[in-house]
Amino acid sequence: MNERAIVCKGLTKRFGDFIAVNNISFDVDQGEIFGFLGANGAGKTTAMRMLCGLSYPTSGEAAVAGYNVFKQQEAIKRNIGYMSQKFSLYESLTVKENIRFYGGVYGLSDRQLKEKGDELITQLGMENEVKKMVGSLPLGWKQKLAFSVAIIHQPRIVFLDEPTGGVDPVTRRQFWDLIYAAAEKGITIFVTTHYMDEAEYCNRISIMVDGRIDALDTPANLKQQFRATSMDEVFYALARSAKRSAD
Amino acid sequence: MKQFMVFVRKEFHHVFRDRRTLLILFGLPIMQILLFGYALTTEIKNAQIVIADHAKDAASEQLISRIAASKYFTINSVALADNEIEAAFRKGKVKCVVVIPAGFGNDLLHGNSAQLQIIADASDPNTAKTLTNYLTAIATDYQQDLYPTANVPLRIEPLTRMLYNPEMNGSMNFVPGVMALVLMIICTTLTSVSIVREKEMGTMEILLVSPFKPTYVVLAKAVPYLVLALTDFVIILLLSVFLLEMPVRGSLPLLFLESMLFIITCLSLGLLISSVTSSQQMAMLVSMMGMMLPTILFTGFIFPLENMPVPLQVISNLVPSRWYYMIVKAVMLKGLGPGVIWKESLVLAGMTVVLLTISIKTFKTRLA
Ligand SMILES: Nc1ncnc2c1ncn2[C@@H]1O[C@H](COP(=O)(O)OP(=O)(O)OP(=O)(O)O)[C@@H](O)[C@H]1O
Ligand SMILES: [Mg+2]
Numbered sequence: 276m277n278e279r280a281i282v283c284k285g286l287t288k289r290f291g292d293f294i295a296v297n298n299i300s301f302d303v304d305q306g307e308i309f310g311f312l313g314a315n316g317a318g319k320t321t322a323m324r325m326l327c328g329l330s331y332p333t334s335g336e337a338a339v340a341g342y343n344v345f346k347q348q349e350a351i352k353r354n355i356g357y358m359s360q361k362f363s364l365y366e367s368l369t370v371k372e373n374i375r376f377y378g379g380v381y382g383l384s385d386r387q388l389k390e391k392g393d394e395l396i397t398q399l400g401m402e403n404e405v406k407k408m409v410g411s412l413p414l415g416w417k418q419k420l421a422f423s424v425a426i427i428h429q430p431r432i433v434f435l436d437e438p439t440g441g442v443d444p445v446t447r448r449q450f451w452d453l454i455y456a457a458a459e460k461g462i463t464i465f466v467t468t469h470y471m472d473e474a475e476y477c478n479r480i481s482i483m484v485d486g487r488i489d490a491l492d493t494p495a496n497l498k499q500q501f502r503a504t505s506m507d508e509v510f511y512a513l514a515r516s517a518k519r520s521a522d
Numbered sequence: 523m524k525q526f527m528v529f530v531r532k533e534f535h536h537v538f539r540d541r542r543t544l545l546i547l548f549g550l551p552i553m554q555i556l557l558f559g560y561a562l563t564t565e566i567k568n569a570q571i572v573i574a575d576h577a578k579d580a581a582s583e584q585l586i587s588r589i590a591a592s593k594y595f596t597i598n599s600v601a602l603a604d605n606e607i608e609a610a611f612r613k614g615k616v617k618c619v620v621v622i623p624a625g626f627g628n629d630l631l632h633g634n635s636a637q638l639q640i641i642a643d644a645s646d647p648n649t650a651k652t653l654t655n656y657l658t659a660i661a662t663d664y665q666q667d668l669y670p671t672a673n674v675p676l677r678i679e680p681l682t683r684m685l686y687n688p689e690m691n692g693s694m695n696f697v698p699g700v701m702a703l704v705l706m707i708i709c710t711t712l713t714s715v716s717i718v719r720e721k722e723m724g725t726m727e728i729l730l731v732s733p734f735k736p737t738y739v740v741l742a743k744a745v746p747y748l749v750l751a752l753t754d755f756v757i758i759l760l761l762s763v764f765l766l767e768m769p770v771r772g773s774l775p776l777l778f779l780e781s782m783l784f785i786i787t788c789l790s791l792g793l794l795i796s797s798v799t800s801s802q803q804m805a806m807l808v809s810m811m812g813m814m815l816p817t818i819l820f821t822g823f824i825f826p827l828e829n830m831p832v833p834l835q836v837i838s839n840l841v842p843s844r845w846y847y848m849i850v851k852a853v854m855l856k857g858l859g860p861g862v863i864w865k866e867s868l869v870l871a872g873m874t875v876v877l878l879t880i881s882i883k884t885f886k887t888r889l890a
Binding site for chain 1: 524525528529531532535536539540723724725727728729730731732733734
């Protein structure tokens with residue numbers, strides 16, 4: 276299928292008088308790594324939550340994996356993975372128990388669970404941590420594990436909300452290796468980040484300012500468009516116009 | 523179904539790894555029952571009793587001297603006519619009257635049995651029960667000393683009569699009340715806190731994004747706590763029967779089923795609390811304080827409902843524990859069957875359906 280992974284037209288979210296997401300439109304291709312950038316409070320998490328079906332859009336249209344966000348909620352759920360901005364594994368369960376739980380919730384059979392679980396643990400090099408409580412692992416490991424668990428059911432699209440926040444550069448690099456490996460398998464990556472070096476790893480990026488999408492293109496084209504030498508400069512040029520203060 | 527079991531197993535992991543949960547789950551009921559048990563078995567010393575000796579023979583004198591020798595009793599007056607007994611109790615100092623009928627010694631030696639009447643003031647049921655137990659024990663001892671070798675059937679027959687409170691309301695009623703209270707608090711606290719914790723931690727979002735149906739999330743949360751609360755019920759029941767010597771006169775399976783119904787009612791209430799609170803502290807506060815007060819006030823085990831103003835009586839109908847309390851009392855203490863308690867059971871079942879429906883409906887499948 277050459278279908279678009281995400282199609283979004285005029286998507287808007289209001290909280291009372293406040294417009295958190297203001298009429299955003301964009302498409303994401305299947306297999307693409309799409310960076311969703313923006314300063315604190317720009318509306319990234321809110322937009323992502325609408326696409327995942329955690330929150331109703333106030334207006335606009337969106338389709339995820341070809342399914343309508345208003346009407347085909349259940350079908351969307353079967354096709355996406357999600358890693359929220361808050362840590363999303365159970366700290367008081369072991370690595371293995373977390374894998375079994377999330378795999379089980381997504382309906383994996385025992386055999387699939389074992390295969391996938393072993394593969395995932397080898398890939399992460401966590402053979403010695405299998406029986407450890409997730410709460411006792413360093414943050415970088417937790418995040419890598421959370422990502423692998425979020426794609427354990429091989430979704431078409433995975434939504435990652437600041438997956439590398441607070442993680443050291445070496446681990447971030449490893450994290451992006453995992454993202455590339457997933458993208459190679461055809462999983463569409465929709466990722467928010469505050470790190471501009473990570474923005475460079477994306478196929479295309481959008482930059483949100485005060486709820487709007489003010490720029491959307493490949494990193495190279497954006498630099499050219501803003502006559503900038505780095506993504507940092509592009510980001511600052513756009514962020515300067517922001518009125519919303521970070522919260 | 524398999525997804526469901528995966529969820530239930532995860533929930534058990536949480537319970538057994540969280541000290542606070544374990545404390546509420548097992549510490550609370552044991553503590554409550556032990557506290558109460560301790561209050562029940564406080565020793566009584568030098569209680570004032572009156573002995574009406576109509577026999578005035580050797581046997582009666584021996585028995586009286588044994589009672590006098592015991593540290594529990596102070597004998598007030600040895601001669602009393604039947605019509606003076608009531609007056610003695612009224613004054614309030616006398617806790618117990620022992621009547622030794624005429625011909626006591628003769629009956630004991632030559633007849634098959636001798637009677638001994640024990641009348642206790644049961645407006646203080648704990649004391650009354652303890653005193654009659656002591657007196658019965660003294661009489662049994664005495665008779666065994668008379669016939670040390672013979673394996674005779676009990677010859678002195680103590681006839682106990684509880685004045686003012688023949689059903690021994692009080693201690694007996696307290697246990698079903700404590701059962702209702704403990705189950706209510708445990709079920710509401712644990713379910714509401716465990717759901718709100720997932721909201722706080724952010725794992726709830728992941729569950730809602732998964733294909734696992736929100737209704738199942740709610741039910742999968744309830745099932746483990748149903749099992750655990752039933753375990754609690756068994757613990758409470760064992761402690762009540764073996765430690766507090768509570769009778770179970772009615773059918774045990776019936777009691778179990780009714781308790782299961784009540785537990786489900788409480789779990790539904792806990793689910794409801796979880797959808798109206800957003801922090802663990804708040805959920806804990808609402809479940810503990812918010813449920814404790816109405817349960818204590820409106821169940822009837824501390825403040826009799828009959829004596830309440832009508833508006834409060836009407837309110838008490840809304841409190842689930844009130845109905846459970848009536849059921850437990852009927853089954854445990856009076857040995858009544860389903861024919862008598864079906865109305866109460868129906869009320870509880872109705873409440874459960876309403877609460878469960880509301881809590882599943884209000885469970886937010888989309889947050890904000
Ligand atoms: N439930 C809500 N009710 C009211 N306002 C909200 C709600 N959720 C988010 N907002 C507001 O919407 C705006 C956008 O928030 P959002 O979390 O989407 O930003 P973000 O781009 O993800 O920021 P960050 O980088 O800090 O995660 C913020 O000003 C926030 O305060
Ligand atoms: Mg965010």
